[in-house]
Amino acid sequence: MLRVAVWRGGAQGKLQEFEVPRRPSQTVLDVVTYIQRRLDSTLSYRFACRVGMCGSCAMTVNGKPRWTCRTHVDRVGGDGRLVIEPLANLPVVKDLVADLREFFDKWSRAGGRFHPTQARDADFARVRPDSRQRREADAGIECIGCAVCYAACDVVKWNPAYLGPAALNRAWTLANDPRDGAQRERLAAVAGDAGCHACHTMMSCTELCPKHLSPTRSIAGLKRATLGFALGEGES
């Protein structure tokens, strides 16, 4: 049997204990599902694909933010005990459900949107996949916005305005997209104490990203890319 402590409530609340039968190849999402279906139907949690593609099931498991559908109990429940809480650094809606609005607002504020420059009748843009810029963009492009990095980052925790690793990583992929027409505005948006310059290269993001991306790498790129902005170029 597993002894599972699950966060119940909102910002105020407590851990509730459950006993869940252990099964082979069991994931933490299986455990949460079992609790909600068999033991306490009032438990709220999020999931969607349950096969490690969507990132919806991200929660804090034994202190680390992870995808619960891709976290085998054997890997984390060694001594038969699990503590499951909502993602950190985000307001709690209820139980295991975190409010991701601020995460996506910051994505937007970091210039995480593509700005087209061509009309629909223009010829295809030619982007060589082996060019340095495209390789840099490709290194970070697989992000699905699961917020694990955001939950892991201590600068996010200590600096409420900090845009965070995912938003900055996305900004970097767009900064390396020669088709995008908002390069200057984006660099202005990601500079400063709320932006890339607040990153302390702790690398918790890189350590925990379930897609093995390196936001630290992208943020380092932004630090170099914003040197011009620091020295006076571009919009204020």
Added chain:
Amino acid sequence: MSARNEARLWLAQRATAALLAPCVLVHLATLVFAVRAGLSAQAILERTHGSLAWGVFYSAFVLAAALHGAIGLRTVAAEWLGWRGAGADAASAFAGLALALLGLRAVAAVVL
């Protein structure tokens, strides 16, 4: 503070770091050397008195360290004490100034 000025602080932090790196290596080597040779005032001052080279070196070291330290303390105050804004900026500027003045006084003490 504007984002541009915050970016400039970051740049100043890195630039002073690049300047401090060789200074620190020289200083560490000097410390090891001084400790082996015996750490008396006479031994130290013999080396530094009237030396333009040591004067320039330590003045640059002090100024870089004062700026670097002040910017660093500003970040720590913001992240760990939640102290941000004009008051915090003024306090860190004061810290930098104090470090610079005390440091240059110390350089004068051993070189002049």
Added chain:
Amino acid sequence: MRPARNHPGWWAFIVHRLSGVGLALFLPAHFLVLGLALGGAAALDEFLRWSERPLVKAAEWGLVMLLAAHFAGGVRILALEFLPWREWHKALAAVAAAFALAAGLVFALAR
């Protein structure tokens, strides 16, 4: 320690930050002591004799360690931020730690 923090990059950060704060707090004292030489070599000597005590010597070693650690962590940051990204950058934390330890050893053995 929070599980999400138990990795080399985070250790590199906390050592760098704490050593930086330690050095920033120590520096004014260091400058004031050196400023004693304004009163002539004798004033500085008096302090240096006091600093022969073993506890003070141990503290001095600690300060050298802080300086070496902060230097090493700083070089790591400069490499991560300014050099084109390489996979071995993730190992820089270990390199920094090795340097700091080496510096501490050299200083300890020089006595």
